[in-house]
Amino acid sequence: HITKNLRKTAYISKRKIQSCKLFYSEDPVKILRARGQYLFDENGKRYLDCISNVHHVGHCHPSITKAAAAQMDLLNTNTRFLHDNVVLYADRLASTLPEKLCVFYFVNSGSEANDLALRLAQQYTQHRDVIVLDHAYHGHLMSLIDISPYKFRKLAGQKKWVHVAPLPDTYRGMYREDHPNPGQAYADKVKDLIDEVHGKGRKISAFFAESLPSVGGQIILPEGYSAKVAEYVRAAGGVFVADEVQTGFGRVGSHFWAFQLQGEGFCPDIVTMGKPMGNGHPLSCVATTAEIAGAFTANGVEYFNTFGGNPVSCAIGLAVLDVIEEEDLRGNATRVGAHLKDLLTKLQARHEIIGDVRGAGLFVGIELVSDREKRTPATKTAAWVVKRLKMDHQICVSTDGPWESVLKFKPPMCFSLEDAELVVQCIDRILTDTVTSPMITSQSSVNISAESSCIPLISAKSDYRMLIDPHTVIPKI
Numbered sequence: 001h002i003t004k005n006l007r008k009t010a011y012i013s014k015r016k017i018q019s020c021k022l023f024y025s026e027d028p029v030k031i032l033r034a035r036g037q038y039l040f041d042e043n044g045k046r047y048l049d050c051i052s053n054v055h056h057v058g059h060c061h062p063s064i065t066k067a068a069a070a071q072m073d074l075l076n077t078n079t080r081f082l083h084d085n086v087v088l089y090a091d092r093l094a095s096t097l098p099e100k101l102c103v104f105y106f107v108n109s110g111s112e113a114n115d116l117a118l119r120l121a122q123q124y125t126q127h128r129d130v131i132v133l134d135h136a137y138h139g140h141l142m143s144l145i146d147i148s149p150y151k152f153r154k155l156a157g158q159k160k161w162v163h164v165a166p167l168p169d170t171y172r173g174m175y176r177e178d179h180p181n182p183g184q185a186y187a188d189k190v191k192d193l194i195d196e197v198h199g200k201g202r203k204i205s206a207f208f209a210e211s212l213p214s215v216g217g218q219i220i221l222p223e224g225y226s227a228k229v230a231e232y233v234r235a236a237g238g239v240f241v242a243d244e245v246q247t248g249f250g251r252v253g254s255h256f257w258a259f260q261l262q263g264e265g266f267c268p269d270i271v272t273m274g275k276p277m278g279n280g281h282p283l284s285c286v287a288t289t290a291e292i293a294g295a296f297t298a299n300g301v302e303y304f305n306t307f308g309g310n311p312v313s314c315a316i317g318l319a320v321l322d323v324i325e326e327e328d329l330r331g332n333a334t335r336v337g338a339h340l341k342d343l344l345t346k347l348q349a350r351h352e353i354i355g356d357v358r359g360a361g362l363f364v365g366i367e368l369v370s371d372r373e374k375r376t377p378a379t380k381t382a383a384w385v386v387k388r389l390k391m392d393h394q395i396c397v398s399t400d401g402p403w404e405s406v407l408k409f410k411p412p413m414c415f416s417l418e419d420a421e422l423v424v425q426c427i428d429r430i431l432t433d434t435v436t437s438p439m440i441t442s443q444s445s446v447n448i449s450a451e452s453s454c455i456p457l458i459s460a461k462s463d464y465r466m467l468i469d470p471h472t473v474i475p476k477i
């Protein structure tokens, strides 16, 4: 009865006000329990979870629940009392980062971490303006909506102190895979922007970017980009903030942090963390240098956060780090991610609609295009694939990118080789049906009603589309 009412409410809310959106809004899923990479609904039906990067070491991992329960049973206070957990945890995190990132602020969400990063940058530099990447999302607080083009374009618009640099997307952006040095070329765009900002008499406090832009479409930053941008931004008196909320804690396999993919020589001034950090428990953090932290403290205003750094959160954080090591989850991400990418690349040879396959570790994207030459985003087919994967195969995948044309994978890190093979087989089947079924050969006739509410309604007049690729033909949404 409750489930029936829930579905009715979901249906009503879909038709009326929808500030809270569900996956599969016309046929929502009610999950009652989960383990590892699997979700189970009220009828015991099992779903393979390809998108919950929050449940990093696996849903309801027994080591995490045990550590949480044990500390809950003993004590939970705040950082006004001494406690070993917060020190031990900061120490463990420090061992994963370059030495200069040695001060840690524990907070409760990715948004809180980014908001604090913004304060730190502005206080340290005594400048106001921020450069962000196009289509970025950095959180739901007002300060972060202001620096998230993905949101502010649909709301109050761009503030004078916010400046948008092109997304360094070598598949769809202004410099592509055939460019001799896209990292330098995209970084030079940031330099141009800095000069423009200075021309207006304004000053840069920070460059904010995800180490692998996710909402932007699972983008892998070109080689050399971050170091060059950091050089330009620092020369302008600003700092480099790496948002690792989605990508940290070994997701990319080869490294603990995704910013490390940019080479040993590159180190951000501030790193923000969140989602996977507490395996579902609200736990996040800002790591920075002693100089930046010193400037923040120098104004005499204390930083207090009621829940941030409490003994339970830190016990959970420590347990997450233990599991990553004990179960070699970075090794697993490397092996399974490489296998998944390899299988998808083979699939690309057989399906014209797969325009690009990209990723690092278990952060993988498949970009669907209705025309490979023009790279026309196949938005409707992407929504169709998501729907069929859920309905026919109980596999949860979602889309991202400016046109919601990128199928994204960021599963719990225990995702297996067999899981990867199953998903690719199912996508193969669906894409084969897409070609043979007269119902879905035409982009305009695809029935995507279940997912349509998830597709952002970008105005056809939006300048933003032109920024991404002036040659792209926009499909009807």
Ligand SMILES: Cc1ncc(COP(=O)(O)O)c(C=O)c1O
Residues within 6 Å of the ligand: 109, 110, 111, 112, 114, 137, 138, 139, 140, 210, 214, 243, 245, 246, 274, 275
């Ligand atoms: C890159 C990035 N930064 C920050 C946030 C905000 O995190 P939270 O939802 O925990 O506030 C998100 C959330 O999706 C995110 O993807």
